[in-house]
Amino acid sequence: MQNLYLDVSPLDQRGVTKFALSEEVMMEHAAMAMAHLIRARFNANSSVLIVCGSGNNGADGLALARLLEGDFHISLHIPFGASSPLAHLQRDRVEALGLKHAPIEGDYDVIVDALFGSGLNRPLGPTAIEALILMNGMSGLKIACDVPSGLYAEGTFDTNVFYADITVTMGAYKRSLFSDGAKEVCGEIIVADLGVHKKRYETPSPWKLLESQDLSLPNRIRASSHKGSYGHLAVVCGEKAGASVIAGSAALRFGTGLVSLISNENVTIPYELMQSHSIPSTATAIALGMGLGVEFCDDELSSLLDNTLPLVLDADIFYHPMFSKLLKRTSLVLTPHPKEFTQILRLTGIADIDVSALQSNRFTYVEKFCSAYPNTVLVLKGSNVIIGQGEEFYINPLGTVALAKGGSGDVLSGLIGALLAQGNTPLEAAIQGSLAHTLAAQKFDKNNYALTPFDLIERITCL
Ligand SMILES: NC(=O)C1=CN([C@@H]2O[C@H](COP(=O)(O)OP(=O)(O)OC[C@H]3O[C@@H](n4cnc5c(N)ncnc54)[C@H](OP(=O)(O)O)[C@@H]3O)[C@@H](O)[C@H]2O)[C@@H](O)CC1
Ligand SMILES: Nc1ncnc2c1ncn2[C@@H]1O[C@H](COP(=O)(O)OP(=O)(O)O)[C@@H](O)[C@H]1O
Numbered sequence: 318m319q320n321l322y323l324d325v326s327p328l329d330q331r332g333v334t335k336f337a338l339s340e341e342v343m344m345e346h347a348a349m350a351m352a353h354l355i356r357a358r359f360n361a362n363s364s365v366l367i368v369c370g371s372g373n374n375g376a377d378g379l380a381l382a383r384l385l386e387g388d389f390h391i392s393l394h395i396p397f398g399a400s401s402p403l404a405h406l407q408r409d410r411v412e413a414l415g416l417k418h419a420p421i422e423g424d425y426d427v428i429v430d431a432l433f434g435s436g437l438n439r440p441l442g443p444t445a446i447e448a449l450i451l452m453n454g455m456s457g458l459k460i461a462c463d464v465p466s467g468l469y470a471e472g473t474f475d476t477n478v479f480y481a482d483i484t485v486t487m488g489a490y491k492r493s494l495f496s497d498g499a500k501e502v503c504g505e506i507i508v509a510d511l512g513v514h515k516k517r518y519e520t521p522s523p524w525k526l527l528e529s530q531d532l533s534l535p536n537r538i539r540a541s542s543h544k545g546s547y548g549h550l551a552v553v554c555g556e557k558a559g560a561s562v563i564a565g566s567a568a569l570r571f572g573t574g575l576v577s578l579i580s581n582e583n584v585t586i587p588y589e590l591m592q593s594h595s596i597p598s599t600a601t602a603i604a605l606g607m608g609l610g611v612e613f614c615d616d617e618l619s620s621l622l623d624n625t626l627p628l629v630l631d632a633d634i635f636y637h638p639m640f641s642k643l644l645k646r647t648s649l650v651l652t653p654h655p656k657e658f659t660q661i662l663r664l665t666g667i668a669d670i671d672v673s674a675l676q677s678n679r680f681t682y683v684e685k686f687c688s689a690y691p692n693t694v695l696v697l698k699g700s701n702v703i704i705g706q707g708e709e710f711y712i713n714p715l716g717t718v719a720l721a722k723g724g725s726g727d728v729l730s731g732l733i734g735a736l737l738a739q740g741n742t743p744l745e746a747a748i749q750g751s752l753a754h755t756l757a758a759q760k761f762d763k764n765n766y767a768l769t770p771f772d773l774i775e776r777i778t779c780l
């Protein structure tokens with residue numbers, strides 16, 4: 318698990334006050350990290366274009382030019398000149414080596430974007446756009462210094478943002494790199510230490526980035542245990558029974574001892590799942606909402622929920638009149654996709670916004686919801702899933718586009734339901750369910766279009 322920051326400037330300042338580093342020392346390390354990367358991947362004499370802005374992001378780029386000069390063919394493009402003191406200093410140094418501003422011409426083996434970093438404070442103007450269009454059109458390896466130019470702190474970006482293959486981010490991970498859209502533009506993300514180890518440079522943060530090594534799988538340690546030792550998940554089976562079959566099958570695969578589908582009428586289901594018309598007395602958790610439709614009248618639903626069992630809620634239930642009442646429960650996990658989350662925000666009076674406004678401010682709206690409902694665990698789905706409760710937030714960036722298919726979300730609710738049924742806390746269930754979901758998808762390595770929900774469930778066995 319890694320820390321994520323909205324703004325790393327307090328960490329940079331702390332580097333100076335606590336560790337007596339200077340900004341110049343930190344900058345030298347930032348430039349060295351990029352130089353190491355380029356030297357490791359490219360032969361001497363490769364051509365490197367470095368496009369530098371007028372602030373310290375540009376100064377990082379100028380320092381990089383100095384470190385590579387002599388071995389590589391360096392082309393510098395400095396369309397705004399230098400404005401920060403360090404940019405002036407770094408420019409004097411490269412000029413002493415005979416390097417100076419030149420127009421962008423032709424193609425290059427490496428393209429480094431050091432136009433704007435954390436100081437981007439207004440929309441890109443025509444000069445920056447012209448450079449970025451040329452850079453994005455090139456075939457060489459594209460490296461962003463700190464953040465791709467055009468990416469704002471909330472994770473939104475300008476249409477002409479730099480599309481990086483690799484982002485070398487300075488000091489610590491920025492949260493902006495993990496918005497849903499940013500997944501499109503950042504490429505691989507590498508953190509550069511700035512003179513002290515990342516562990517020293519960082520301070521605690523409420524936002525965390527999940528990693529594959531954070532996965533913790535169900536573990537059966539008692540040799541004499543039986544199916545009743547591993548919980549019983551009741552999946553409420555609605556109009557579209559397939560959704561609950563997927564969720565139930567995922568839950569069984571993820572270690573739940575028993576899984577029952579709760580339906581009004583008998584439906585055809587796989588042999589390994591059980592069927593019931595009411596919540597079994599042995600149930601330890603309920604999954605509700607996937608494919609629900611209008612199968613149950615309000616009284617029937619009320620009686621299914623007349624208990625205090627942990628709940629995972631998804632899909633149609635967010636539009637049901639009973640949902641506001643369910644929000645008062647403890648042991649609750651919600652797994653909305655963005656459109657469903659806008660419905661939740663509307664219903665709770667937090668915001669009346671459309672999906673694009675939500676996607677531009679995912680972090681903020683998750684924080685608002687979690688502050689209003691501190692007992693509820695929220696899993697906001699997307700290409701970078703956000704999991705939040707109270708003042709703790711986690712981003713799972715491990716999903717792939719293979720998951721963009723009907724039924725993937727049902728698998729996720731089933732996995733979370735499985736862990737709730739086995740006695741995990743709602744937050745643990747959400748984090749571990751989401752990790753298992755995305756890592757199982759990664760096990761499908763044939764292509765990125767063919768994965769079905771049952772392929773995904775199958776790959777839970779390979780974790
Ligand atoms: N602090 C440290 O210890 C370390 C910092 N490090 C590095 O510093 C970077 C932050 O540097 P920074 O604060 O100077 O901001 P930066 O991203 O260069 O941009 C500001 C400049 O851009 C300009 N500008 C803004 N928007 C614009 C637009 N749309 N169109 C045109 N111009 C625009 C703005 O102009 P102004 O608003 O002043 O007119 C100003 O000149 C950080 O990302 C990391 O790479 C590392 O070396 C590690 C140690
Ligand atoms: N581009 C993507 N990258 C990573 N994960 C994705 C992507 N698109 C969708 N997903 C994941 O797939 C799942 C889709 O869920 P959802 O939209 O509710 O589907 P359904 O309701 O049909 O089962 C979510 O877990 C989401 O995070």
Ligand SMILES: [K+]
Pocket residue numbers: 374430431432433434461462463464465466
């Ligand atoms: K940049």
